[in-house]
Amino acid sequence: PTNQLRLSQASLALANAEHCPSTWSQMLELCNRELEQLTRTRSWRERVSRLLGPMLNGREPDLEEIAARLKLPTWTLRRKLAEEGTQFRSILNDTRRDLAMVYIRETDLAFGEIAYLLGFASAEAFQRAFKRWSGQTPGEFRRAQRQSA
Numbered sequence: 001p002t003n004q005l006r007l008s009q010a011s012l013a014l015a016n017a018e019h020c021p022s023t024w025s026q027m028l029e030l031c032n033r034e035l036e037q038l039t040r041t042r043s044w045r046e047r048v049s050r051l052l053g054p055m056l057n058g059r060e061p062d063l064e065e066i067a068a069r070l071k072l073p074t075w076t077l078r079r080k081l082a083e084e085g086t087q088f089r090s091i092l093n094d095t096r097r098d099l100a101m102v103y104i105r106e107t108d109l110a111f112g113e114i115a116y117l118l119g120f121a122s123a124e125a126f127q128r129a130f131k132r133w134s135g136q137t138p139g140e141f142r143r144a145q146r147q148s149a
Contacts, residue, residue: 044080045091052095060119063088097133100126104138105145111138 115126
């Protein structure tokens with residue numbers, strides 16, 4: 001799913017009474033820096049991981065969606081990842097693991113909420129995956145992090 005904003009030509013021609021040239025310049029510079037950082041990403045693994053984070057919210061994106069965002073055929077992305085010695089599923093799991101650890105360490109979100117944010121079908125599925133990744137339950141990990149802080 002994508003969002004769209006459709007405007008008529010007449011609407012586009014209207015002057016904006018709130019226009020501020022200095023703010024416009026600052027925002028344009030900010031966008032250019034962000035674009036530069038995104039395009040400077042060196043590996044396909046990094047590119048896929050950067051795209052996955054925001055897309056995980058409540059669902060599990062698939063390879064086809066990521067390939068479409070990167071404007072590549074699915075088979076090309078699969079081949080590029082294989083050339084780097086990785087697979088989409090591995091990147092998805094690593095991204096979920098890394099985000100899970102950040103959410104548990106830096107927020108008070110309930111584990112069910114974290115499971116949803118990472119696209120897991122249930123809190124139980126998240127807890128099993130987290131135990132596999134870290135050797136600890138999410139609760140044990142959170143307690144250990146708070147005791148060491």
